[in-house]
Amino acid sequence: MIILYGIPHCDTVKKARAWLTEHHLAYCFHDFKKQGVPPAELARWSTSAGWETLLNRKGTTWRKFDAATQAAVVDATSAQALMLANPSVIKRPVVDWGEDITVGFDAAAWAEQA
DSSP states (O other): OEEEEEOTTOHHHHHHHHHHHHTTOOEEEEEHHHHOOOHHHHHHHHHHHOHHHHBOTTSHHHHHSOHHHHHTOOSHHHHHHHHHHOGGGBOSOEEEOSSOEEESOOHHHHHHHO
8 A cells, every 4th residue: 555644735745645546546645744753664764765855955844943953954863853853844745655665746756656
């Protein structure tokens, strides 16, 4: 079963969910706001996709952090701590395809996964 992790009101997550539905792919949605970020999964994503990919430094959540908080993110451990405390700083959606993990929505890449 495909698991799509994200925030329901995120435009990119909405596009991703619509794409999965349009392509008749069954999935389970995991809401970061209501269900939190599973620490073991976050560690797996960081290993698979890289913490630099997971950490959304272009989003408004990142920009709201003070310079000291931003500067403290220097490795996977510090990035994961920030992402667990502030799920909105995770680039969305994160999709567990079973064998692979993808971060962000890319219809062409997803077509290859499906």
